[in-house]
Amino acid sequence: MTQKHATPSDNRVTIVPTGCCHDCGGRCVLKAHVKDGKIIRLETDNGEEPQIRACLRGRAYRQRVYSPDRLKYPLRRVGERGEGRFERISWDEALDTVASELKRIKGTYGNSAILLAGGSGNQGMLHGANQVARMLTHFGGYTRTWGAASYEGSLFASMATYGTISTGNTRDDLLNSRLIIMWGWNPANTIQDPGTSLYLAKVREKGAKIVAVDPRYTDSAATFAHQWIPIRPGTDAAMLIAMAYVIITENLHDQVFIDKYTVGFDKYREYVLGIEDGIPKTQKWAESITTVPADIITDLAREYATSKPAALIAGWGPARTAMGEQYSRAANVLTAITGNIGIHGGYAAGFMRAYSSREKRGPRGPKNPVEVGAPPRKDSLYKLRGGTNPTSARIHSSKIYDAILRGRDGGYPADIKMAYVVASNFINQHPNTRRGVEAFKTLEFIVVHEQFMTPTAKLGDIVLPVNTFMERNDIAPPWLGAPYYIYLNKAIDSLYESKSDLEICRELSKRLGIPHAFGNESEDELLRNIASFREDIPDYDAMKRDGVVKIKIPEPIVSFKEQIDDPEHNPFPTLSGKIEIYCKHLADMNNPMIPPIPKYITHWENYDDPLAAKYPLQLLTTHCKTRAHSTWYNVPWMKEIEPHSVWINPVDAEARGIKDGDLVDVFNDRGRIRIPAWVTERIMPGVVNVSQGAWYDPDEEGVDRGGCANVLTNDEQSPGGAVPMNTALVQVELASHAAP
Numbered sequence: 001m002t003q004k005h006a007t008p009s010d011n012r013v014t015i016v017p018t019g020c021c022h023d024c025g026g027r028c029v030l031k032a033h034v035k036d037g038k039i040i041r042l043e044t045d046n047g048e049e050p051q052i053r054a055c056l057r058g059r060a061y062r063q064r065v066y067s068p069d070r071l072k073y074p075l076r077r078v079g080e081r082g083e084g085r086f087e088r089i090s091w092d093e094a095l096d097t098v099a100s101e102l103k104r105i106k107g108t109y110g111n112s113a114i115l116l117a118g119g120s121g122n123q124g125m126l127h128g129a130n131q132v133a134r135m136l137t138h139f140g141g142y143t144r145t146w147g148a149a150s151y152e153g154s155l156f157a158s159m160a161t162y163g164t165i166s167t168g169n170t171r172d173d174l175l176n177s178r179l180i181i182m183w184g185w186n187p188a189n190t191i192q193d194p195g196t197s198l199y200l201a202k203v204r205e206k207g208a209k210i211v212a213v214d215p216r217y218t219d220s221a222a223t224f225a226h227q228w229i230p231i232r233p234g235t236d237a238a239m240l241i242a243m244a245y246v247i248i249t250e251n252l253h254d255q256v257f258i259d260k261y262t263v264g265f266d267k268y269r270e271y272v273l274g275i276e277d278g279i280p281k282t283q284k285w286a287e288s289i290t291t292v293p294a295d296i297i298t299d300l301a302r303e304y305a306t307s308k309p310a311a312l313i314a315g316w317g318p319a320r321t322a323m324g325e326q327y328s329r330a331a332n333v334l335t336a337i338t339g340n341i342g343i344h345g346g347y348a349a350g351f352m353r354a355y356s357s358r359e360k361r362g363p364r365g366p367k368n369p370v371e372v373g374a375p376p377r378k379d380s381l382y383k384l385r386g387g388t389n390p391t392s393a394r395i396h397s398s399k400i401y402d403a404i405l406r407g408r409d410g411g412y413p414a415d416i417k418m419a420y421v422v423a424s425n426f427i428n429q430h431p432n433t434r435r436g437v438e439a440f441k442t443l444e445f446i447v448v449h450e451q452f453m454t455p456t457a458k459l460g461d462i463v464l465p466v467n468t469f470m471e472r473n474d475i476a477p478p479w480l481g482a483p484y485y486i487y488l489n490k491a492i493d494s495l496y497e498s499k500s501d502l503e504i505c506r507e508l509s510k511r512l513g514i515p516h517a518f519g520n521e522s523e524d525e526l527l528r529n530i531a532s533f534r535e536d537i538p539d540y541d542a543m544k545r546d547g548v549v550k551i552k553i554p555e556p557i558v559s560f561k562e563q564i565d566d567p568e569h570n571p572f573p574t575l576s577g578k579i580e581i582y583c584k585h586l587a588d589m590n591n592p593m594i595p596p597i598p599k600y601i602t603h604w605e606n607y608d609d610p611l612a613a614k615y616p617l618q619l620l621t622t623h624c625k626t627r628a629h630s631t632w633y634n635v636p637w638m639k640e641i642e643p644h645s646v647w648i649n650p651v652d653a654e655a656r657g658i659k660d661g662d663l664v665d666v667f668n669d670r671g672r673i674r675i676p677a678w679v680t681e682r683i684m685p686g687v688v689n690v691s692q693g694a695w696y697d698p699d700e701e702g703v704d705r706g707g708c709a710n711v712l713t714n715d716e717q718s719p720g721g722a723v724p725m726n727t728a729l730v731q732v733e734l735a736s737h738a739a740p
């Protein structure tokens with residue numbers, strides 16, 4: 001039922017306070033103007049500061065809800081898998097089929113044969129992939145992946161350095177910084193808390209210096225920065241280590257801070273100065289690796305060390321590389337040796353989660369039986385609490401296709417026989433898409449809960465239509481470090497025959513003989529219960545009425561303030577109790593690819609890989625402003641704003657006879673995509689960019705006309721678990737030159 005809220009002049013219009021909660025780094029306020037059961041307009045937060053204003057995608061959401069392409073009815077595959085031919089069936093038939101396949105797979109192979117391919121499509125606390133996880137847990141368990149595409153490199157480094165993922169300060173604290181370095185960070189497009197751009201604009205107005213280190217001249221660099229430093233992808237650790245060289249040799253490090261709060265500086269110093277390996281990590285050394293001129297490195301190092309408090313914000317993009325955690329570790333350590341941690345205006349580079357919602361310990365659900373008793377994974381930080389669950393029962397997300405194809409014989413913990421896909425465009429969003437299709441085609445059964453016929457849904461045997469967050473109630477927690485919650489009131493009834501993931505799982509559970517897995521509570525009752533475990537949601541009804549609760553914090557949150565102000569009583573949650581420049585937990589792994597101090601180590605498909613002779617361009621696959629991953633891809637307004645294209649520098653374009661707008665192929669041994677070129681100096685020579693999330697759409701020859709970046713990425717992992725989506729070598733040629 002649609003609720004009554006404010007009544008504007010046209011009394012047939014109801015304004016429903018709701019929100020947007022796909023996985024885009026936001027979570028924003030939307031007010032749906034509903035007339036005759038239809039959303040006719042979307043407004044955003046015009047209320048009290050700080051406003052939680054929706055971006056272009058949220059404001060265009062009507063085109064997604066009312067898209068003619070919405071999945072309307074349950075579908076069953078006819079014809080070959082992946083061919084895309086389906087027939088309409090009833091909900092009963094669809095659910096009976098899914099239940100009987102689940103039972104068959106479990107009976108024949110055991111629960112570990114069921115892969116939960118759960119994605120981040122919905123970020124509300126009630127709906128989405130977590131309901132399927134709950135159902136499958138009660139059903140005896142399932143196999144899942146580890147290795148978050150988003151941030152595993154940064155997360156691993158934060159755990160190793162600080163023993164926690166709660167690093168950085170809340171965005172309002174940027175106003176206290178004298179210098180901000182946006183290192184591989186583009187919040188003007190790639191949202192990381194909705195208010196970030198506003199604070200950067202205020203910083204700029206105030207006059208503090210902002211520097212961008214990025215192979216691309218991003219919108220953030222163009223809008224906020226005084227200086228852009230282009231750098232070769234995958235080499236950031238070298239520049240950060242050379243900055244440490246300048247700081248140490250010029251005696252600009254904070255020795256008092258180092259002595260009091262850190263361990264292992266001497267070992268790092270020996271590596272940096274070349275005492276360990278005979279190679280001093282000078283600015284010249286780094287110039288030859290990064291292409292950043294030595295004097296620019298020197299200047300930035302001096303400025304950073306002498307402009308205290310300064311915020312080095314080390315984004316996740318450069319960590320999404322083949323040795324990603326070394327970059328993150330090097331950044332974390334640089335913030336430590338300059339004493340920029342635990343103070344206003346400083347910033348402990350790391351995972352970033354300044355504000356963590358205050359959760360009371362509620363009743364815990366059962367554990368996934370497939371994982372119970374499995375020993376910790378080799379090379380995991382299993383001695384630390386928090387971070388990634390180290391169970392060896394999980395398969396790295398990059399290796400999942402290899403695992404499907406090779407199973408236990410290939411050394412994996414399971415023989416996967418079916419995929420349960422929910423809130424995920426799995427095939428499109430994991431590296432090496434063509435191998436993914438090959439792997440998925442070997443499965444015995446695939447069920448997909450979706451809103452649209454995505455490239456992944458196309459591979460389903462049964463596809464179930466799911467409603468959107470406009471058609472149900474939910475609470476969305478803050479994405480990273482912002483203090484608020486959104487309450488998404490249901491604005492309209494579910495369109496067509498679509499249902500929520502929760503409703504689907506309830507129905508299935510009855511058929512699976514586990515009706516106790518889900519009670520009969522209403523959405524409101526369930527959400528009220530969820531909210532009751534959050535200390536920072538004092539008044540559920542007020543939040544529901546307003547569509548948002550903004551939590552008042554007396555001053556900006558500074559992570560590690562307690563540790564710095566009163567170290568006696570507040571050790572860092574590392575094994576040593578201090579910031580670990582040298583990490584013994586890493587040393588104990590005895591893996592030269594995971595050294596105990598941060599190092600620059602070159603890697604596969606780096607600029608100096610012999611493969612560069614054949615594929616000379618380094619590929620970035622960034623997030624973009626018109627989509628959250630592959631979501632919004634099919635929204636016409638978004639396509640109008642920024643057509644999908646490959647960024648290429650004029651130097652590289654000219655050498656290939658490519659003019660702006662020409663149709664080109666970007667390719668390597670894994671595949672070939674065909675999209676227009678955007679010839680621009682906003683990307684450095686030797687690097688090209690294809691934003692991730694365009695839908696895979698192969699022609700008869702296998703050339704992807706959609707331009708899915710993951711056709712080109714490698715299904716490998718970094719030693720610490722990063723998904724290396726920004727490490728791939730490619731070539732570009734005019735499409736008309738492609739061999740037939």
Ligand SMILES: Nc1nc2c(c(=O)[nH]1)N[C@H]1C(S)=C(S)[C@@H](COP(=O)(O)OP(=O)(O)OC[C@H]3O[C@@H](n4cnc5c(=O)[nH]c(N)nc54)[C@H](O)[C@@H]3O)O[C@H]1N2
Pocket residue numbers: 023024025026149150151183184185186189190191192213214215216218231232233234235236315316317318319321620621622623624625626627628629726
């Ligand atoms: N609009 C929008 N916002 C989003 C998302 C979205 O899809 N759309 N997704 C959300 C999610 S789930 C996530 S995980 C985050 C991701 O957030 P990020 O990881 O920060 O996103 P990216 O845009 O991929 O990367 C940030 C910047 O890193 C740069 N970069 C890439 N490789 C390198 C490198 O080797 N060195 C250096 N110095 N720079 C490099 C890119 O050019 C880019 O400008 O964003 C969130 N926000």
Ligand SMILES: Nc1nc2c(c(=O)[nH]1)N[C@H]1C(S)=C(S)[C@@H](COP(=O)(O)OP(=O)(O)OC[C@H]3O[C@@H](n4cnc5c(=O)[nH]c(N)nc54)[C@H](O)[C@@H]3O)O[C@H]1N2
Pocket residue numbers: 023118119120121122127128129149150151320422423424425426428429430449450451452454466467468469501621622623628629630631692693709710713725
């Ligand atoms: N090359 C490359 N690839 C990347 C990245 C990169 O930087 N480069 N970034 C990676 C990152 S950081 C992430 S987080 C992943 C994200 O990858 P995914 O989690 O696969 O995210 P989406 O592509 O947005 O797909 C989510 C799907 O969920 C559906 N959906 C939305 N709401 C619901 C719901 O309530 N229920 C159900 N059942 N479905 C729903 C949407 O229609 C959409 O198709 O992509 C990763 N892929």
Ligand code: SF4
Pocket residue numbers: 020021022024025026027028053054055056057058059191194628
């Ligand atoms: S897409 Fe993200 S940033 Fe944009 S309105 Fe939705 S939640 Fe906010």
Ligand SMILES: [Mo]
Pocket residue numbers: 149150151
């Ligand atoms: Mo992500």
